[in-house]
Amino acid sequence: MREGQNAREERWRRRSDRWAHRVIFVLSLTAIMTIVLIFIFIFREALPILTNPEIQREASLRHFFHPMEGPDLASRYMWQPVALVPKYSLIPLILGTLKTTLVALGIAAPLAIAAALYTSEFAPPRIRELIKPAIELLAGIPSVVLGFFALIVLATWMHRLFGFETRLNAITAGTALALALIPIIYTVSEDALNAVPRSLREASLALGATRWQTATRVVLPAASPGVFASLVLGFGRAVGETMIVLMASGNAAITSWRFTDSVRTLAATIAAELGEVVFGSPHYHVLFFIGALLFVVTFAVNSVGVYIIHRVQLRLRGER
């Protein structure tokens, strides 16, 4: 009697365990499949650029990257998709994306890493408990709010401060974008710095090193894989971020090296134009091609980042 009950319980336990396995497997498969399907959809819509001759007459890789006839840089590379003769050069968009990303990372990386170093190495516990959640809260601000702030307030300040020719430009957009990057870079860097064992700090201090020397020569190098990962994540966010740059960059696709010109980024272009594009037109496929391009670039940067992080970790652990 008891034997039978035990066996029944055992069977039930095994069966419920098996079902839990199946449910979790299906759930994770769903998540992965969603991503794969998005991936397939974007690339399918971008494919005609490479395969359909009719589309290619108007928009092909040649149109994207080759210069046209023109007296200066700006007229050789133009993005005018709805002109009488549409021009699809991606160069101004790529350049615009690079410029805002560069400005954003240039501002956010030093600030966020310095803040992380301060909270993990120097701040008294009470101040750390104040700063950490405050910066992390910054991540919760919707990017449309940051964009709005940049458009209405920040742009005016910076315009007055620096006397820009155009109010909305790469520097303004990049500065606003930096606000979105700081919490990402800060959080990941801070975690990495905190993960450095206390014994290393003690070893350094016991040798007569100052706290600053300990922080910069022992803790930061030991945390470098994590800090680098935070920069990779920040880069991905900067390239992909849409709303802030859409609102604060001026959205003029000007091919120039000057950071004080208005810019239009790849992501903002998709957001601004996809809603009104003729379905199935060359312009439509070009926008998907841009999406695929963004996908590939962020994927490549992430992969290279992961590889470098892995190499540095091996070196730190002394396996290479």
Next chain:
Amino acid sequence: MVKFGTIRETAREPARAPDPQTTPLPVKVQVERFSFYYGDVRVLHEITLGFPRNQVTALIGPSGCGKTTLLRAINRMNDLIPDTRAEGRILLDGENIYDPQVDVVRLRRRVGMVFQRSNPFPKTIFENVAYGLRVNGLVRNRRELQERVEESLRQAALWDEVKDRLHESALALSGGQQQRLCIARALAVRPEVLLLDEPASALDPIATEKIEELIAELKRHYTIIIVTHNMQQAARVSDYTAFLWMGHLVEFNQTEKLFTVPREKLTEDYLTGRFG
């Protein structure tokens, strides 16, 4: 609790300090009525004892008796733990290291430390030893740096094993080698006192033997204070031994005497394994 009271009494007696007749040696580190608190908890009770120069002194006692806290008080490593407080004085060559004017960074250069778990930096072997020299600006050029690194590695009896792989990661070394590297790293800045916090507790017997031989060798140049939970080790390596129990100094004497004719009943009980 009655026992507790008696300990406190005896701990206050000035006789706890090394008796000039039994220890004619000059004192390098003098601890005077030193107490230490974690928050409101007092973990060291008015400790008074003198560590003789160029000798090895062992601190023994059961877990939680305060031996590591006392050791870490001597280079003010406890300062790093928030919400702690020290009372009394510790004199290094007659100078109170708890004086507010003391530069802690300079103090730690004079009082080196090796930790229980070897903790080499994730850098090369060379850079590990060179670190203290670099941060303290103790060498003028590359050649001098190389000489000091080699000298330190030789002192730590590690040179022959690593001389061909100085620029490989320190983390590729074995546990015993890593600990000797940590000793070399501490020696490189030429401290006057060397604090060892159970330096061999994570090592196998052969590596332990090497560390113990090294300690015997090093005492010619350094004043060594070693915390150990291993009484055989204390008997083997030290000249003097202090027995701590629940934050009180119970007995301090020449190792030979303390181990053969302990003055206190508590010491005897501990040594014979009746508790601890």
